[in-house]
Structures are given as structure tokens and as C-alpha cells.
Amino acid sequence: xxxxxxxxxxxxxxxxxxxYDLTKLFERNLEHLWTAKHSQIYPELARLQDQGLINQxxxxxxxxxxxxxxxxxxxxxxxxxxxxxxxxxxxxxGLVPIFLLWLLEKAEARAYLAREATYHRTQAEQLEQxxxxxxxxxxxxxxxxxxxxxxxxxxxxxxxxxxEWADWAITQFAEERSVPAVSQSEDA
Amino acid sequence: xxxxxxxxxxxxxxxxxxxYDLTKLFERNLEHLWTAKHSQIYPELARLQDQGLINQxxxxxxxxxxxxxxxxxxxxxxxxxxxxxxxxxxxxxGLVPIFLLWLLEKAEARAYLAREATYHRTQAEQLEQxxxxxxxxxxxxxxxxxxxxxxxxxxxxxxxxxxEWADWAITQFAEERSVPAVSQSEDA
DNA sequence: GCCTCCATGTAATTGGTTACATGATTCT
DNA sequence: AGAATCATGTAACCAATTACATGGAGGC
Numbered sequence: 261x262x263x264x265x266x267x268x269x270x271x272x273x274x275x276x277x278x279x280y281d282l283t284k285l286f287e288r289n290l291e292h293l294w295t296a297k298h299s300q301i302y303p304e305l306a307r308l309q310d311q312g313l314i315n316q317x318x319x320x321x322x323x324x325x326x327x328x329x330x331x332x333x334x335x336x337x338x339x340x341x342x343x344x345x346x347x348x349x350x351x352x353x354g355l356v357p358i359f360l361l362w363l364l365e366k367a368e369a370r371a372y373l374a375r376e377a378t379y380h381r382t383q384a385e386q387l388e389q390x391x392x393x394x395x396x397x398x399x400x401x402x403x404x405x406x407x408x409x410x411x412x413x414x415x416x417x418x419x420x421x422x423x424e425w426a427d428w429a430i431t432q433f434a435e436e437r438s439v440p441a442v443s444q445s446e447d448a
Numbered sequence: 449x450x451x452x453x454x455x456x457x458x459x460x461x462x463x464x465x466x467x468y469d470l471t472k473l474f475e476r477n478l479e480h481l482w483t484a485k486h487s488q489i490y491p492e493l494a495r496l497q498d499q500g501l502i503n504q505x506x507x508x509x510x511x512x513x514x515x516x517x518x519x520x521x522x523x524x525x526x527x528x529x530x531x532x533x534x535x536x537x538x539x540x541x542g543l544v545p546i547f548l549l550w551l552l553e554k555a556e557a558r559a560y561l562a563r564e565a566t567y568h569r570t571q572a573e574q575l576e577q578x579x580x581x582x583x584x585x586x587x588x589x590x591x592x593x594x595x596x597x598x599x600x601x602x603x604x605x606x607x608x609x610x611x612e613w614a615d616w617a618i619t620q621f622a623e624e625r626s627v628p629a630v631s632q633s634e635d636a
Numbered sequence: 637g638c639c640t641c642c643a644t645g646t647a648a649t650t651g652g653t654t655a656c657a658t659g660a661t662t663c664t
Numbered sequence: 665a666g667a668a669t670c671a672t673g674t675a676a677c678c679a680a681t682t683a684c685a686t687g688g689a690g691g692c
Contacts, residue, residue: 262651263544270548280671292538293547300652302673322660322671334551341545341552346564348542350480350571355599356451357529359481360458362591363522364529376534383538403550410617411543414610421609422602429598450679468643488680490645510643510688 264304265313266340267294269333272314274404276328279305292387292415308333361433369433377426384419387412449528453501455482456492457517457525460502462592464516467493480575480603496521549621557621565614572607575600 271277271285282305283298296304305327308314313333318326329337361369391412399405455478459470470493471486484492493515496502501521506514517525549557579600587593 263541264651266548267544270551273551278671279673283671292540293543294539294541295537297653298672299654299674320671323673324671337548337551341548341560342556344545346542346545346560346567348540349483350603351482352480352536352603353451353482354534354536355481355602356455357532357534358599358602359595360454360525360529361598362595363458363461363525368530372529372534379534406620407547407550410549410620411546413616414543414546414613415538415540417609417613418606421605425602425605428601432594432598452679466643467645471643483680485681486644487646487682490643508643511645512643 261336261340263294264296264300265308266337268301268304268308269313269329269337272327273329273334273337276317276326278320278324278326280324292390293411358429366433366435370430373426373430373433377423377430380419380423380426384416384423387416387419391416449524451482452484452488452492453496454525454528455484456489456496457501457521460515461517461522461525464505464514466508466512466514468512480578481599546617554621554623558618561614561618561621565611565618568607568611568614572604572611575604575607579604 267290268282271282277285279298279302282301283296286295286301305314305325309316309327312330313336314327314329316325316327318324320326357372361372364372391409394400394405394409394412397405456470459465459473465473467486467490470489471484474483474485474489493502493513497504497515500518501524502515502517504513504515506512508514545560549560552560579597582588582593582597582600585593
């Protein structure tokens with residue numbers, strides 16, 4: 261079972277949705293958590309149905325099929341949550357350029373990091389807006405909305421921390437003019 | 449060009465290495481940045497050589513082949529760094545379980561988050577040790593080591609922020625006993 | 637002589653993206 | 665009538681992991 265499958269089970273546990281609905285949700289509301297294209301979603305739904313973890317409850321116009329999570333599906337998600345450790349692959353493609361910055365002139369490295377700082381601040385702003393939206397939405401306070409709020413808070417703290425880090429990193433690529441002094445953490 | 453290719457170009461720009469050396473480096477020193485198995489590295493080296501971005505400079509015992517980055521390779525990395533924006537896929541598999549926590553009893557959700565906090569604190573400790581090692585290594589202060597130190601600092605700040613966040617998140621899953629009070633950010 | 641580590645490769649499978657392909661309904 | 669959007673699917677390709685496969689060199 262992949263993360264995508266658990267996300268699908270979770271979403272179909274809240275309310276019945278079609279593959280099309282799920283695709284739109286990934287595009288519009290879940291970009292901060294997980295993404296998937298319709299070409300991946302449709303086959304996945306078929307497989308989950310084969311396994312009896314979701315079932316189709318409605319046939320709408322234009323061949324629309326609406327699914328919801330079964331008891332077996334719920335049990336499977338709960339089992340996974342109880343057994344899963346928080347370990348994650350620390351693979352972070354955003355740090356690859358940083359690792360290579362020594363190949364540039366220091367001024368260019370600082371320029372890269374300045375863009376990095378701006379990027380994280382923009383992301384942080386967007387997350388604050390997302391928090392706002394969820395707080396004022398009709399189902400605000402509901403258990404799923406509460407979980408989503410906790411996710412958004414994690415992302416916000418991450419972006420804020422990275423913005424701060426980028427500012428600090430710029431100082432690490434300063435031109436050394438005179439004596440380089442003992443450089444024990446001026447910030448961190 | 450993939451992140452892996454740029455990482456390889458960067459490592460082979462520091463000093464000549466074989467596929468075997470690179471494999472060991474990924475396993476032992478680069479787990480915080482990027483990982484790759486030998487089965488991916490060997491074909492990739494062949495492709496980079498075909499493109500003239502690296503070349504083989506030595507033939508050792510047991511068929512050992514040592515490569516280093518060419519001028520063309522260096523030019524390519526530099527071009528990429530200047531043109532690359534800091535955008536990254538915000539896909540974070542570690543947040544998927546959080547998104548699903550509303551499916552558990554609150555006590556179980558808190559237990560998950562407690563494990564999460566512990567995990568991030570352990571990671572943070574290991575990163576501090578890695579910082580220690582790099583600070584006391586013979587090539588400490590060299591440009592590549594400096595870039596790596598900046599990477600490690602990013603990872604450390606990330607893990608610390610997530611540990612703090614997990615502590616806060618536990619309070620979000622408190623049992624509501626009496627009046628739930630206005631819950632405007634008691635921490636964040 | 638045997639075990640460990642050095643050293644390189646290929647094949648099969650998985651998860652995901654991009655591109656291809658089709659058709660129904662609704663709105664103007 | 666035409667455009668936009670709803671709605672579902674398949675095929676080709678890519679990056680990465682797991683498994684398969686082989687052999688040389690050095691230490692005990």
C-alpha cells in the first residue's frame with residue numbers, strides 16, 4: 261500500500277467522491293500534502309475496489325462513478341496508522357543546489373539564496389491564506405478539518421524555518437575581507 | 449538532467465571517484481541530501497561520460513574505473529544553478545499520516561505525534577553529530593565542506609521545527625472536557 | 637583455503653508523469 | 665451552434681528500488 265492509496269481512503273472516508281472530484285481536490289486543496297494526476301487516480305480506484313477497500317455507490321451523468329471507503333478500508337487505514345513509524349526519506353531535492361553552491365562565485369551563491377528566501381516567504385504567505393480559508397469554511401472545527409489544520413501548521417513552520425535559514429545562509433557566503441574571525445554560530 | 453546527475457557532477461568535481469566510491473558516499477555521508485543505489489549509479493556514470501560531462505581518468509584493480517567532472521560538466525552545473533529556481537515539489541509523505549489522524553481515537557493520535565516528536569529529536573541529534581564531524585574533519589573550511597555545512601544546518605533547523613510542531617500538535621488532539629474555549633494559537 | 641570486501645554490471649518491477657484518446661452535459 | 669467543463673480511461677516513458685549475477689584482491 262502506497263501513501264496515495266491511504267490518502268484516497270482517507271478522502272473517501274470523509275464523503276463519497278468520484279475520480280474527477282479527487283483529481284480536482286489534489287490540484288486545488290491538497291498540493292501541500294500529496295498530488296496525483298487523473299491517469300494515476302482512476303486505475304488506483306479500480307484496484308482499491310477490487311480489494312474491497314472502497315465501493316462504488318452511485319452512477320452519475322457522463323459515466324460518473326462515486327466511491328466511498330468501506331469498513332475494511334477504514335480498518336486498513338487505522339491499522340497502518342497504528343503500525344507506521346514517522347520515518348521518512350530525508351531526500352530533499354531542494355537542497356541539491358545548496359550542496360553545489362561552492363561551484364559558483366560567492367555573489368552568485370548569495371543571489372541563489374536570496375531567491376530561496378523569497379520563495380519560502382511566498383509559500384508561507386500562501387499557507388497562511390490556506391489556514392484562513394479552512395478556519396472560515398463551513399466544516400471548520402470538524403475532525404478532518406482539524407487534521408488538515410495541523411498539516412498546514414507543519415508546512416507553515418517548515419517554510420518559516422527555511423526562510424530564516426536562507427537569510428542565515430547568505431551570511432555564510434560573505435566575501436572574506438580581513439581576518440576571518442572565529443565563526444561560531446552568530447544566529448543558529 | 450536529474451538532481452542525481454547534478455549531485456554526481458558535483459561530487460566528481462571535488463575529487464575523482466569510482467562508482468563504488470560514490471555508492472559508499474551516498475550510503476554513509478549523503479543520506480541527508482540524496483541517495484542512490486549502485487544499480488542506478490553505474491548506468492548514470494556511463495551516460496554522463498557519453499555526454500562528455502565526466503571522463504574516466506584511471507583503471508584500477510578489479511575493473512575499478514575512476515571518473516572526474518570535465519570542464520563541460522562544470523559549465524553545465526553552473527548553468528543549471530544560475531537558471532534553477534528554488535521551487536520544489538511540496539509532496540511530503542510524512543504528513544500523510546497526520547492528514548489521516550482524525551480517523552483514530554485522540555489518545556492514539558497523540559501517541560503517533562509523540563513518536564513523531566521523538567523521531568525528529570533523534571534526527572536533530574544525529575545532525576548535530578554530523579556537523580561536529582564535518583567541523584573537525586581535515587578539509588573543514590574548504591568550499592565544499594562549507595556548502596555541506598549549510599545543507600546540514602537546513603536539515604537541523606527542519607528537524608527542530610518539526611519536533612516543536614509535533615509537541616504543539618499533541619495539544620491540538622486534547623480531549624475536550626468542558627467548554628472548548630477560543631483556540632487562537634497558544635504557541636505558533 | 638575461505639571469508640570479507642571491493643567492484644561492476646543487468647533485469648524486473650514499481651510509482652509517477654506526460655501524452656494520447658474519447659465522449660457527454662451545460663452554458664451562452 | 666460552439667465553447668467550456670465534466671468525466672473516464674489507456675499507452676509510453678522515466679526515475680528509482682529490488683533482485684539477480686559475476687568475479688577479483690586482500691587478510692587470516
